[in-house]
Amino acid sequence: MSQDRTFDALVARIEALEAEAEIRRLQARYMFLCDTPNPEFGARDDQHRIDLIMELYTEDAVWEGVGEYYDNQFGRADGAAAIRAHFERFFAPDRTPTLVLNAHYLTSEQIHIDGDTATGQWIHMQPWLFSDGTGLLRSSRLNNSFRNEGGSWRISRTRTENVFVAPLGKDWASDYPAISVLMKP
Numbered sequence: 001m002s003q004d005r006t007f008d009a010l011v012a013r014i015e016a017l018e019a020e021a022e023i024r025r026l027q028a029r030y031m032f033l034c035d036t037p038n039p040e041f042g043a044r045d046d047q048h049r050i051d052l053i054m055e056l057y058t059e060d061a062v063w064e065g066v067g068e069y070y071d072n073q074f075g076r077a078d079g080a081a082a083i084r085a086h087f088e089r090f091f092a093p094d095r096t097p098t099l100v101l102n103a104h105y106l107t108s109e110q111i112h113i114d115g116d117t118a119t120g121q122w123i124h125m126q127p128w129l130f131s132d133g134t135g136l137l138r139s140s141r142l143n144n145s146f147r148n149e150g151g152s153w154r155i156s157r158t159r160t161e162n163v164f165v166a167p168l169g170k171d172w173a174s175d176y177p178a179i180s181v182l183m184k185p
Contacts, residue, residue, distance in 0.1 A: 016113045019113045019118060019148070019153065020111045020113060020118075022152075022153045023111050023113075023118055023120055023146050023153050024109070024111065026056060026146065026153055026154070026155065027106065027120060027122065027142075027144065027155075028106065029056065030053065030056050030155065030158075031104035031106060031124070032104075033049055033052050033053050033056075034053070034102070034104060035102055035103050035104060036099050036100065036101060036102040036103075037100075037101075037177055037178065037179050037180045038180065039180035039182040040052060040182075041182060046091040046093070049091065050084060050087045050088060050091060053087060054080060054083065054084055054087075056154060056155050057080055057083060057154060057155050057156075058080075058147055058149060058154045058155065058156045059079065059080045060078075060079060060080075060156070061079070061080060061083060061154075061155055061156050061157060061158070062076065062077065062078055062079075062083075062156070062157045062158070062159075063076070063077045063082075063083045063086055063157075063158045064076040064077070064157075064158070064159050064160070065160050065161075065162075066159055066160070066161050067161040067162055068162075069162035069165070070140075070160060070161060070162045074086075074160065096131075097130035097131045097132040097134065098130065098131040099128065099129075099130055099131075100129050100130060100131050100176070100178075101127065101128065101129035101135075101173060101176045102126055102127070102128050102129075103126060103127060104124050104125075104126045105124060105125045105126065106122045106123075106124050107122065107123050107124070107125070108121070108122060108123040109121070109122050110122075116147060116148040117145065117146065117147050117148070117156075118145070118146040118147075118153070119143070119144065119145050119146070120142070120143075120144050120145075120146065121141070121142060121143050121144075122141075122142045122144075123139065123140070123141055123142070123163065124139065124140055124142060125137065125138070125139045126138050126139075127168070127173070129168075129172070129173050129176065133170045133171040134167075134168075134170060135167075135168035135169075135170075135172050135173065136165055136166060136167050136168055137164075137165070137166045137168055138162075138164075138165050138166075139162075139163040139164050139165075140160045140161060140162055140163055141160070141161045141163055142158070142159065142160055143159045143160075143161070144157055144158050144159060145157035145159075
């Protein structure tokens with residue numbers, strides 16, 4: 001192999017590794033911003049949280065729940081405006097019971113880079129606790145797409161499929177914060 005070809009191959013491998021790392025951070029940031037209480041420093045309220053989430057998406061992105069359980073629960077949102085509306089419904093201040101705890105745990109990661117596009121698969125678990133003491137443990141498979149726009153990776157599709165939903169006993173969590181201390185300076 002010539003020195004130029006070796007150099008080009010090394011550059012391509014480094015670019016792929018950097019893309020994987022950026023996509024990993026992007027997906028983790030999305031999940032972090034969806035956690036409740038919101039741990040993002042400087043996020044003033046849920047509207048600001050939604051603004052931060054939307055910065056992660058392409059204008060033509062799709063957010064969809066698929067499969068026999070999520071088709072009817074989450075549906076499909078095409079484009080940034082529809083995705084924003086989805087999050088505004090989810091984080092609506094008058095939603096009852098109120099979600100007081102939600103944390104995302106990602107596992108089984110696979111990221112595949114193809115030039116300026118990529119796909120990623122994960123399984124995630126998340127406990128939910130509501131203000132009335134009810135709770136559940138949810139697990140989903142994620143099959144997401146990403147696109148590099150102007151040197152930054154963004155989410156072009158969030159696709160989530162239910163693995164299981166398990167009810168948790170009333171008041172299953174005894175100690176949890178009302179607000180994340182990470183939000184404080």
